[in-house]
Amino acid sequence: MSGVLRVDRLAAGYGDxxxxxxxxxxxxxxxxxxxxxxxxAGKSTLLGAISGLVRTWSGSVTYDGRxxxxxxADQVVAAGVVQVPQGRRLFGSMTVEENLLMGAxxxxxxxxxxxxxxxxxxxxxxxxxxxxxxxxxxxxxxxQVAIARALMARxxxxxIDEMSLGLAPVMxxxxxxxxxxxxxxxVSIVMVEQDVETALEVSGRxxxxxxxxxxxxxPSSELLDDPKVKxxxxxx
Amino acid sequence: MSDGFLSIENVAMYFGGLRALxxxxxxxxxxxxxxxxxxxxxxxxxxxxxxxxxLKPTYGNVRFGGKRxxxxxxxxxxRLGIARTFQVVKPFANLSxxxxxxxxxxxxxxxxxxxxxxxFDHAQELLxxxxxxxxxxxxxxELTVPDRKRLEVAKALALDPExxxxxxVMAGLNATEVDEALELLxxxxxxxxxxxxxxxxMKAIVSISTAIVVLAEGKKIAEGAPAEVLASPRVIEAYxxxxxxxxxxxxxxxx
Numbered sequence: 056m057s058g059v060l061r062v063d064r065l066a067a068g069y070g071d072x073x074x075x076x077x078x079x080x081x082x083x084x085x086x087x088x089x090x091x092x093x094x095x096a097g098k099s100t101l102l103g104a105i106s107g108l109v110r111t112w113s114g115s116v117t118y119d120g121r122x123x124x125x126x127x128a129d130q131v132v133a134a135g136v137v138q139v140p141q142g143r144r145l146f147g148s149m150t151v152e153e154n155l156l157m158g159a160x161x162x163x164x165x166x167x168x169x170x171x172x173x174x175x176x177x178x179x180x181x182x183x184x185x186x187x188x189x190x191x192x193x194x195x196x197x198x199q200v201a202i203a204r205a206l207m208a209r210x211x212x213x214x215i216d217e218m219s220l221g222l223a224p225v226m227x228x229x230x231x232x233x234x235x236x237x238x239x240x241x242v243s244i245v246m247v248e249q250d251v252e253t254a255l256e257v258s259g260r261x262x263x264x265x266x267x268x269x270x271x272x273x274p275s276s277e278l279l280d281d282p283k284v285k286x287x288x289x290x291x
Numbered sequence: 292m293s294d295g296f297l298s299i300e301n302v303a304m305y306f307g308g309l310r311a312l313x314x315x316x317x318x319x320x321x322x323x324x325x326x327x328x329x330x331x332x333x334x335x336x337x338x339x340x341x342x343x344x345x346l347k348p349t350y351g352n353v354r355f356g357g358k359r360x361x362x363x364x365x366x367x368x369x370r371l372g373i374a375r376t377f378q379v380v381k382p383f384a385n386l387s388x389x390x391x392x393x394x395x396x397x398x399x400x401x402x403x404x405x406x407x408x409x410x411f412d413h414a415q416e417l418l419x420x421x422x423x424x425x426x427x428x429x430x431x432x433e434l435t436v437p438d439r440k441r442l443e444v445a446k447a448l449a450l451d452p453e454x455x456x457x458x459x460v461m462a463g464l465n466a467t468e469v470d471e472a473l474e475l476l477x478x479x480x481x482x483x484x485x486x487x488x489x490x491x492x493m494k495a496i497v498s499i500s501t502a503i504v505v506l507a508e509g510k511k512i513a514e515g516a517p518a519e520v521l522a523s524p525r526v527i528e529a530y531x532x533x534x535x536x537x538x539x540x541x542x543x544x545x546x
């Protein structure tokens with residue numbers, strides 16, 4: 056079972072430009088938490104700050120009591136917090152299999168192969184495509200590889216950035232089923248999504264990020280009915 | 292009824308053993324907004340590439356205003372009046388926003404007869420239409436995601452196209468930004484440009500399309516009026532998925 060991911064009074068930015076102010080939230084073991092907001096609100100910066108890709112200015116990030124603030128990205132992955140980056144960011148000229156094994160780069164145990172087999176049982180499409188170059192796959196298949204690559208690191212918490220971007224509705228359905236299966240194995244999930252309706256349908260709790268601050272939070276089912284959320288993010 | 296404006300005729304595109312497009316035919320009427328949808332990897336972008344002359348089809352033909360254009364190179368297709376945007380935008384990063392658009396105005400259908408001064412004036416006019424006049428002097432590389440998409444549209448419009456192919460210009464935009472983008476496309480369409488819109492945002496496709504064509508695995512699986520096409524079991528199975536249908540039912544029940 057996973058521990059608590061805790062972000063406490065986090066501030067972060069680039070150069071002189073502050074992007075995030077006073078961000079605090081917890082992700083409890085086995086939760087799916089969604090972070091929604093407009094372009095430029097700071098969603099990807101927040102995931103980057105947790106992952107060690109964006110330097111934090113103040114505040115802290117801890118997982119299971121261990122301080123990850125200021126750790127390098129590889130140390131964060133080793134601690135069990137693993138990101139699926141926006142735009143997939145696969146190694147396009149490597150095969151699907153090689154991409155998946157890259158996810159296990161930090162592991163020294165003997166179960167890498169058997170984990171790979173289990174994943175391919177979960178994602179039969181990738182088994183068919185195992186020796187294809189990742190860059191030759193369709194968008195939906197690439198997103199499956201990106202998620203599977205993250206899973207090869209044996210995450211306790213999975214951070215997923217804009218999973219649905221540029222994907223057909225039916226493909227998003229399939230990916231959500233995969234996410235639910237992963238979640239059922241005890242992995243906590245933080246989803247950053249532009250597709251607010253999808254994010255609120257699949258998550259238990261959600262936070263609305265506006266210009267670098269949390270403007271609203273609560274159970275996703277309540278946010279789905281919130282007039283402000285409906286108007287600003289669902290367009291209804 | 293077909294008006295012979297733009298015809299896709301039995302187009303096939305093979306990459307080695309892969310049939311990216313397989314015997315695809317349909318008509319686009321002048322002034323239409325054609326929504327082109329289909330799963331990832333179904334051949335939508337390949338079809339855009341064929342129509343804009345980036346790819347020469349293995350078989351079949353594209354006819355524009357009665358003229359066969361499948362063998363015409365890209366730069367000439369653009370001067371005949373077919374312009375496009377790209378999914379991954381590639382502005383000239385070190386030119387200003389205005390200069391980026393002026394390049395198209397100098398090069399496109401009316402470019403030969405247009406002075407540099409007139410090209411910059413035309414660029415300015417287009418920036419006002421797409422809502423980028425406020426950042427006309429910035430470098431293209433400084434723009435936000437939605438503004439880069441607007442620039443991509445302005446660059447294509449600068450070619451004075453009769454047909455504009457839009458490849459996922461709304462991906463990554465939020466609900467408010469999508470509404471603004473749709474308003475912009477309606478304005479462009481009202482000014483007389485025929486649109487072919489590739490998009491996964493069904494709300495956008497439904498709201499703007501006058502007709503829809505659906506591709507799956509390189510083949511056309513449905514074509515016609517939006518309501519009819521989106522109710523087709525085959526389209527639901529191959530593209531829309533069960534969640535879409537459920538949401539629609541909930542909306543209708545709530546409305």
